Amino acid sequence: MARAVLSSFPMIDPETYREVLSERVEGPVEIEVADLGSAERVIEAAAGADAVVTDINTPVTAEALAALDLRVVVRSAVGVDNVDVGAAADEGVTVTRVPDYCTDEVATHSVSLLLACLRSLKPYDDDVAGGGWSWEAGSPVRRVSASTVGLLSFGPIAQRAAEQLAGFDAELIAHDPFVDAEEMAEYGVEKVEFEALFDRADHVGVYAPLTDATRGMVDADALARLGEDSVLVNVSRGPVVDADALLDALERDEIKGAGLDVLAEEPPEDDPLVGRDDTLVTPHAAWYSEEARDDLNRSGAADVAAVLNGKTPDGRVDPDADWL
Incomplete structure (x- = not known):
């Protein structure tokens, strides 16, 4: 059974992930919600997981990536500044983002x-x-x-x-x-x-x-x-x-x-x-509308599904991109 660990950050909606993954992935996908916030918590919560869906406050470091056996890290935002994209590439982990939801x-x-x-x-x-x-x-x-x-x-x-x-x-x-x-x-x-x-x-x-x-x-x-x-x-x-x-x-x-x-x-x-x-x-709220939140979660879930299905996700971050 595949397993995805989602940050408990309020903008991430586990119900949308359950809906999209059940529609797009053959076989069950276990969805777990965890209070992340640190690399140590990522390592603890995502042990044995295929996917991590992270938030703006949680660093996904080289150490965390080396300690885990992930297939994909979804950054629920436009930027990926708290994910070590280069280290992820070295570990064979796909990093995705949602560049146009807001x-x-x-x-x-x-x-x-x-x-x-x-x-x-x-x-x-x-x-x-x-x-x-x-x-x-x-x-x-x-x-x-x-x-x-x-x-x-x-x-x-x-x-x-x-x-x-x-x-x-x-x-x-x-x-x-x-x-x-x-x-x-x-x-x-x-x-x-x-x-x-x-x-x-x-x-x-x-x-x-x-x-x-x-x-x-x-x-x-x-x-x-x-x-x-x-x-x-x-x-x-x-x-x-x-x-x-x-x-x-x-x-x-x-x-x-x-x-x-x-x-x-x-x-x-x-x-x-x-x-x-x-x-x-304002409290880092520029991204927010009800429509944007729905787009964010559906796009992130679709990226997880793509990786679990062996496909390239739409939101893949190129580790060699000039802007990184």
Whole structure:
């Protein structure tokens, strides 16, 4: 009997896995739900398992992969930064992800954070709740159509955000070494170098995956290139942005504000970026809609079924991909 161990993380739905696997795999597949969270727990819970379906908080390390006899690791997300993809390939383990289940949701959330910060919705709401009624509570507010918005990385989510932002008549620029200028131009976006992105942009949305190359790439130097009316939005991974540098820029009023769906530590413990008047933080929820959650689980389950059936899953991660 095949066996799959699913993280108890709430976005992973064991009933959907049972339904899909029963339809697509001949013979029974045992589904077990476990509280993961660490490599040690993965080793303990997945002993003898064929598949592990992991979450954002659980590292699947080289040590865990060597200790187990897995056939597939499903990362229930777009990114795979907490899975050692190279070690998995060495062990003959397929790693899959679900790259497009929440493209529209994350793009919409990023634009929502940008507009909420740019239009000072949080300070306005706080002012009214405290008995005030002043347009000056959120000043200064700049016109969206007079701004330049920079997109850091230009994968499917950033591309969808560009389509949404096009309606606001803002100038759009992007930096991504893996996307050529012609493809960006199809979205009305100009390709620029990293430094030029921060020199020219009034506001920046961060969409880059977390890799060795992108960790901390939005640092003090990059933030210093922005203006005092600038907004930084991050819907990628917390560590892509240097949290200390961002806090310092906010404390010094060097930028207007930040909209963050991701933090360096999740959930946060005494994070000084949380609770600030100039910072809007959401709980890594940009991915969420009921439709996206269903797509996530059906796609992940279909990948498990494909591997158990000896086929290549749709969500397979190429261990030699340039972006890893």
